[in-house]
Amino acid sequence: MSRLVLVLGDQLSHDLSALKKADKGSDIVVMAEVSEEAGYVKHHPKKIALIFAAMRKFAKALQDDGWEVRYTRLDDADNAGSIVGELLRRAEETEASGVICTEPGEWRLIDKLKYAPVKTHIIRDDRFIASHAEFEAWAEGRKALRMEYFYREMRRKTGLLMEGDEPAGDKWNYDHDNRKAAPDDVSVEGPLWFEPDAEVEEVLELVEDRFGDHFGDLRPFGFATTRAQALEALAYFIEHALPRFGDYQDAMLEGHQFLYHAVLSPYINTGLLGPLEVCQAAEEAWKKGDVPINAAEGFIRQIIGWREYVRGIYFLEGPDYPTRNVLKQDRDLPAFYWGAETKMNCVSHAVAQTKEQAYAHHIQRLMVTGNFALLAGIDPGQVHEWYLAVYADAFEWVESPNTVGMSQFADGGVIASKPYVSSGAYINRMSDYCKGCAYKVSIKTGEDACPFNLLYWHFLDRHRDRFSNNARMGNMYRTWDRMDEDRRETVLKDAAHWLARLDKGDTV
Ligand code: FAD
Ligand code: DLZ
Ligand code: SF4
Structure with a gap:
């Protein structure tokens, strides 16, 4: 039968x-x-x-x-x-x-x-490098499940960038070299796109007809839709973007939506490409001397490290994981996440790009839209649904640990040892968004102050009980405590006023 x-x-x-x-x-x-x-x-x-x-x-x-x-x-x-x-x-x-x-x-x-x-x-889905059992065995008895140690296991298991038992170049992690601000000259204009053929066109018409009310631009559509095309996109990335991937991994530029990122996650997550073959292609390019070690290592870490690790966490933590909200944040997701106007140039750009491409790179997701949601006290369930809806690579096993855990700290620190929050200074250092913004990143209080500056302190202050004893956040609290009391009061009052305007639906 x-x-x-x-x-x-x-x-x-x-x-x-x-x-x-x-x-x-x-x-x-x-x-x-x-x-x-x-x-x-x-x-x-x-x-x-x-x-x-x-x-x-x-x-x-x-x-x-x-x-x-x-x-x-x-x-x-x-x-x-x-x-x-x-x-x-x-x-x-x-x-x-x-x-x-x-x-x-x-x-x-x-x-x-x-x-x-x-x-x-x-x-079992054996397209992943670690099985559930292997992840569980690794996690068993550990006080903290930090990605870095899991990643080393995956390096040993796959043999990627290994010289015997030692990491190639004697270092497991080259992240230190990978935080350069945006470059003046960007030598690649995004990933390889594909002209829709008749079959794709037929799907586009169906989607237009049935899902025309969903947030996002359907056209122009250029994603690969076969394995052969996805392999071409991989080869293009390895040749043109990977060499500078490491250096500018965290940078953001108004005019360059993709910078040196791969834009391969939609293909890896739908199964058109295998994670191991993608990493092997990067390793091969390094062996041939075409890409530096910081680029190859940084890229491979994202896949055999982060990607495998977040999947492990999703299945280890269980079905309630996406609903967690340890910080009890409950503000509604602002309309500007769905394209309404905002004066915050960084958020406006990240959302517009998301609408256009169904893509934003990691730092835009983490340090712009994610950072804002966390600082502003948005309900992480609504944040999770947004990320799950708007990105072409979003499937719950990978999206929810990144959103609920890494970005919103709603899991109480299973993934992140401290919340990923920053004031406007970080965004200013890593991007050119602030130059064109109605707010002023250098101003800390008052009408013109960058909202990230106000909300940063508001966040630390309202979650003091949870975070003030976190060793990695001591400096932040010491800086806050050193400010004179009047200044602290002004910051909190201005932040509360700004949030009240947000709640009222003013264009902020
Ligand atoms: P590159 O920066 O070029 O990285 C190469 C590859 O590494 C990616 O293709 C991807 O397969 C893998 N990778 C990198 N970072 C991660 C990560 N943190 N977790 C898992 N894989 C990673 N990634 C998704 O695949 N789906 C999601 O739904 C998703 N949601 C996210 C939500 C938030 C709030 C954040 C902060 C990150 C999220 N990520 C998600 C991780 C990351 O942003 C994307 O994998 C990356 O932007 C994909 O673009 P790229 O192919 O150009 O990646
Ligand atoms: C995301 C998605 C969409 C939009 N549509 C379909 C579909 O019509 N048929 C199908 O088999 N899968 C679809 N998917 C992917 C599933 O939602 C995905 O397999 C689950 O979310 C598990 O990852
Ligand atoms: Fe974003 Fe603040 Fe910079 Fe404006 S000034 S772009 S709100 S970080």
Whole structure:
């Protein structure tokens, strides 16, 4: 009897464990564009288009490879509207005995499949370097789960940038060299884009029609939608951007939305590229002398370090993780996250770029939109939903630890040893945003003061009980305490006034 093999929109890998386990001669692949997946948050139209177009092309590639594929398009009349509904429909249609599925990247869907009325066997997703068991073993008994130590394990396991048992160049981490401010000359104009073909165009029209009310620009659309294109984008990145990736990893420039970043996360997270092959390509370029060690190491760390680590945390911490809010922050997400006007040039640019590209790089996510939300006391659940919706690479296993943990400290420090907060000075040092801003980054109080300056102290003051004993925050509290009392009062009063205007819906 045949079985159904479910392939989800972020499982577009030929070496997917469910496909490896299945029998091409008798089992049937099921893929479905469904409104439940497209609607659990209002995904950016570019993200939906990327997933649907890549799903359609992957299904075709499987068919060419000899698989029987039952593919449901969003506008098919008999579309059941959900993954489980589609499995039931296909099971009845084919009289299949059950379903094999690679573990989804979200507790919500894992639960639905576990309790589905059709017998479903969920198997390990081995596209990651560390299994759940390995991560759990690493985490067992540790007081703090810091990424750096986990990363070293992954270096040893993969052999990437290793010389025997020692790290290449005698250093595990070259981050110290990777904090240069934005350069004057940027030698690359973003990643490699691809002109939509007829199949992609058909998807764009569907998305326009069905999801035209979602935040984000659908066109121009240039994402890769096949593995072959994604490999081209990888090769382009390695040649043109990786050499300077390390140096300018944290920089932000108004006129250069991508700088030297890879823009490969949408492809790695949907399965078009494997994390290991991406890292091996970077290592190879370093071995050939084409990229410096700080670039290769910095890049590889993001993937075998951060990416694997946040996944480990998501599955270790359990389904309630995205709902955590230890700081009890409860302000609504301001309308300017959805494109309403704001006078803060940094936020306005990060949001406009997000709307245009379904992409912002790490420091824009962490130190602009994330930093602002944390300082302003925004409800982390709403922040999490925003990040999950607006980025093409956002799937809960990777988005929620980055947002809820790293960016909003809502997990109480599972990921970050201290909150990622900064005043305007950091943004000014790393970007050219402040030059064109209505606020003045050098001003600390009053109407013209940069809101990040006001809110920084307001945040530290309102969370004093939690953070004043944190060894890494002692300096910040000492600086605050050294200010004379009148000045402290003025800062807090001005911050409260600014927040009141934000709450009223004034353009701030
Ligand atoms: P590069 O800067 O060129 O990095 C190379 C690769 O490293 C990326 O493609 C990605 O696969 C990996 N990587 C880098 N940093 C991280 C990280 N912190 N966690 C996991 N992988 C990482 N990344 C996502 O893939 N999906 C998300 O939904 C997501 N949400 C985020 C939310 C917040 C609040 C923050 C602060 C970060 C988030 N990140 C997320 C991490 C990071 O911002 C993106 O991976 C990165 O911006 C992707 O762009 P890139 O390919 O140009 O990355
Ligand atoms: C994100 C997404 C979207 C927008 N649409 C679909 C879809 O129609 N069909 C599908 O199989 N997968 C889709 N996905 C990806 C899933 O939401 C993803 O597999 C889960 O969130 C687990 O990571
Ligand atoms: Fe952002 Fe403040 Fe700089 Fe304006 S002055 S761009 S609000 S950091």
